[in-house]
Amino acid sequence: MIDPNDKDLPKVDAEDANASEHVKLSRRLFLGGSAALVGAAGAGLGGSLVSAPAQAASQSAHVGPGELDEYYGFWSGGHSGEVRVLGLPSMRELMRIPVFNLDCATGWGLTNESKEVLNYDENPYLVGDCHHPHMSMTDGHYDGKYVFINDKGNTRVARIRCDIMKTDKIVTVPNCQAIHGLRVQKVPHTKYVFANAEFRIPHPNNGALESMKDIEGYYTMFNAIDAETMEVAFQVIVDGNLDNTDADYTGKYAFSTCYNSENAVDLAGTMRNERDHVVIFNIERIEAAVKAGKYTTLPGADNVPVLDGRKGSQLTRYVPVPKSPHGMNTAPDGRHCVANGKLSPTVTVMDMWKFDDLFDDKIKPRDVVVAEPELGLGPLHTAFDGRGNAYTTVFIDSQIVKWDVQKAIEAYKGEKVNYIKQKLDVQYQPGHNHTTMGETRDADGKWLISLCKFSKDRFLNCGPLHAENDQLIDISGDEMVLVHDGPTYAEPHDCMIVHRSKVKPSKLWSRDDPFFASTVAMAEKDGVNLETDNKVIRDGNKVRVYMTSVAPNYGITEFNVKLGDEVTVVVTNLDKIEDVTHGFCMVNHGAQMEISPQATASITFTADKPGVQWYYCNWFCHALHMEMRGRMLVEA
Ligand code: CUK
Ligand code: CUA
Numbered sequence: 001m002i003d004p005n006d007k008d009l010p011k012v013d014a015e016d017a018n019a020s021e022h023v024k025l026s027r028r029l030f031l032g033g034s035a036a037l038v039g040a041a042g043a044g045l046g047g048s049l050v051s052a053p054a055q056a057a058s059q060s061a062h063v064g065p066g067e068l069d070e071y072y073g074f075w076s077g078g079h080s081g082e083v084r085v086l087g088l089p090s091m092r093e094l095m096r097i098p099v100f101n102l103d104c105a106t107g108w109g110l111t112n113e114s115k116e117v118l119n120y121d122e123n124p125y126l127v128g129d130c131h132h133p134h135m136s137m138t139d140g141h142y143d144g145k146y147v148f149i150n151d152k153g154n155t156r157v158a159r160i161r162c163d164i165m166k167t168d169k170i171v172t173v174p175n176c177q178a179i180h181g182l183r184v185q186k187v188p189h190t191k192y193v194f195a196n197a198e199f200r201i202p203h204p205n206n207g208a209l210e211s212m213k214d215i216e217g218y219y220t221m222f223n224a225i226d227a228e229t230m231e232v233a234f235q236v237i238v239d240g241n242l243d244n245t246d247a248d249y250t251g252k253y254a255f256s257t258c259y260n261s262e263n264a265v266d267l268a269g270t271m272r273n274e275r276d277h278v279v280i281f282n283i284e285r286i287e288a289a290v291k292a293g294k295y296t297t298l299p300g301a302d303n304v305p306v307l308d309g310r311k312g313s314q315l316t317r318y319v320p321v322p323k324s325p326h327g328m329n330t331a332p333d334g335r336h337c338v339a340n341g342k343l344s345p346t347v348t349v350m351d352m353w354k355f356d357d358l359f360d361d362k363i364k365p366r367d368v369v370v371a372e373p374e375l376g377l378g379p380l381h382t383a384f385d386g387r388g389n390a391y392t393t394v395f396i397d398s399q400i401v402k403w404d405v406q407k408a409i410e411a412y413k414g415e416k417v418n419y420i421k422q423k424l425d426v427q428y429q430p431g432h433n434h435t436t437m438g439e440t441r442d443a444d445g446k447w448l449i450s451l452c453k454f455s456k457d458r459f460l461n462c463g464p465l466h467a468e469n470d471q472l473i474d475i476s477g478d479e480m481v482l483v484h485d486g487p488t489y490a491e492p493h494d495c496m497i498v499h500r501s502k503v504k505p506s507k508l509w510s511r512d513d514p515f516f517a518s519t520v521a522m523a524e525k526d527g528v529n530l531e532t533d534n535k536v537i538r539d540g541n542k543v544r545v546y547m548t549s550v551a552p553n554y555g556i557t558e559f560n561v562k563l564g565d566e567v568t569v570v571v572t573n574l575d576k577i578e579d580v581t582h583g584f585c586m587v588n589h590g591a592q593m594e595i596s597p598q599a600t601a602s603i604t605f606t607a608d609k610p611g612v613q614w615y616y617c618n619w620f621c622h623a624l625h626m627e628m629r630g631r632m633l634v635e636a
Pocket of ligand 1 (some may be wrong): 130133180244319326327380431432493494
């Protein structure tokens with residue numbers, strides 16, 4: 001604990017204006033402690049500094065009771081199909097945002113409002129595989145508006161509204177399988193969300209035996225999704241496959257890694273070539289081609305322009321890079337981007353300022369490569385601190401390698417320089433890593449997250465299925481220092497970390513929120529004022545029950561239906577007090593949902609059991625919460 005009266009307490013860091021007093025103090029304390037420790041241990045200390053500094057540093061990540069975190073972290077929930085919100089540096093889980101999954105607590109996947117977002121009638125899969133959460137930007141800065149997330153498992157992209165922290169749109173990408181890499185256009189603003197379809201398939205994929213046997217005839221596509229309408233703006237056919245993607249700081253280019261230039265369908269085949277490639281997409285040229293009508297469409301999606309970006313196209317360029325690259329990361333310097341080697345111990349640094357010349361055929365594809373530093377076994381992803389350093393996860397070595405981008409460029413030119421600054425052991429097998437604000441112009445070089453795929457012995461054993469380990473690393477000093485182990489449930493491939501000043505979520509719903517507009521429209525048609533009326537409307541064998549809630553009361557505590565009726569319960573929560581959320585649960589009917597303050601939510605079920613059926617509030621809201629209940633009388 002920090003004693004504010006301690007006269008030895010270091011001065012508060014004045015430039016760190018957004019940090020809470022506590023965070024400022026604890027940071028300084030820690031930095032002082034760490035420096036002393038390193039000094040005591042001797043200057044020649046290389047490699048990792050895990051155990052002792054972790055202890056000394058434990059205060060720096062401490063956010064005391066009543067204190068707020070400095071950053072929001074948006075975490076992929078992997079194949080749990082959700083997104084999670086964490087606070088940094090505390091690493092506390094603050095919220096879960098259901099996206100593709102069924103969520104019992106909120107009724108996501110059960111309520112009519114969520115089913116509309118999920119497009120449930122066409123796509124009734126309450127499963128998903130999230131990898132890449134990324135926030136919309138304006139001029140290379142996070143704008144706090146949306147977070148986008150892919151579903152590799154069902155070829156979808158979803159959008160989360162950051163004002164209400166709910167998923168509001170989901171698009172299924174046609175003509176493709178397995179949306180994997182996802183990033184946003186950074187500049188001038190996020191007009192497009194770029195999404196890679198990973199797996200090559202025949203076209204049309206209609207079961208014709210010949211097309212399935214003709215592996216060379218398969219192809220996959222790079223997709224741009226309009227961030228506002230969430231419709232697919234265009235698709236670009238590529239050679240090979242597509243893994244991860246990122247965009248530049250002019251708005252002109254996006255680029256994706258390909259680990260399967262071999263067009264193989266088996267593991268050995270995908271590893272055959274010594275070099276695969278990065279494909280660069282010229283967004284300006286693609287937009288011009290779409291405008292000029294130079295595209296085709298594929299059956300089943302005749303409103304989606306499909307362009308040919310295979311080798312020889314003016315829309316793309318293919319840069320050969322060593323063996324099966326994985327992560328694709330743009331540096332905040334606005335100039336460099338890196339493809340991470342995976343099966344090569346190197347990462348390939350490209351100079352994005354040379355892409356114009358490459359597309360004008362003034363230079364050859366490999367001429368955009370300005371460095372290929374060797375970092376260790378299994379480089380997967382790279383993050384940046386805004387001070388010229390890059391941090392690459394090396395999966396097989398279980399390390400984060402900190403390296404100097406400029407020195408790597410000098411080394412590539414033949415100069416004798418050491419570009420590696422530090423290798424830090426992480427526990428274990430890191431995939432993505434991410435720095436605070438690191439994928440924007442505002443990279444602040446404070447914290448680095450290493451998303452470790454294995455935790456092995458780092459936590460109490462909870463059976464054969466282990467938690468992941470999301471490690472928090474302090475990168476504000478010269479040395480990386482591991483300060484926290486964070487267990488997470490399956491499986492955060494990626495995360496993004498945004499300063500709290502950029503995100504402004506609401507505390508109450510607004511009554512005109514489009515999220516429940518369809519339900520409001522339905523009520524209007526029934527002549528019901530949701531804010532004042534408690535009414536039951538019968539429409540054939542459909543019954544709509546409109547009720548209000550004010551803690552600890554439902555506006556209706558008894559209603560009658562006939563056995564077999566389709567019942568829709570609409571609850572409008574009139575409470576205006578922050579955090580007074582009500583629930584609705586119809587016992588023995590699999591129906592439950594959340595209604596937060598000033599929201600309307602609805603759920604539909606069949607009254608398939610005769611007799612008295614109790615319903616109750618399942619979000620604890622009041623001293624008389626247990627009494628907040630009512631009866632549905634089902635007449636046989
Ligand atoms: S991927 Cu999982 S560690 Cu889907 Cu971005 Cu690299
Ligand atoms: Cu309302 Cu509990």
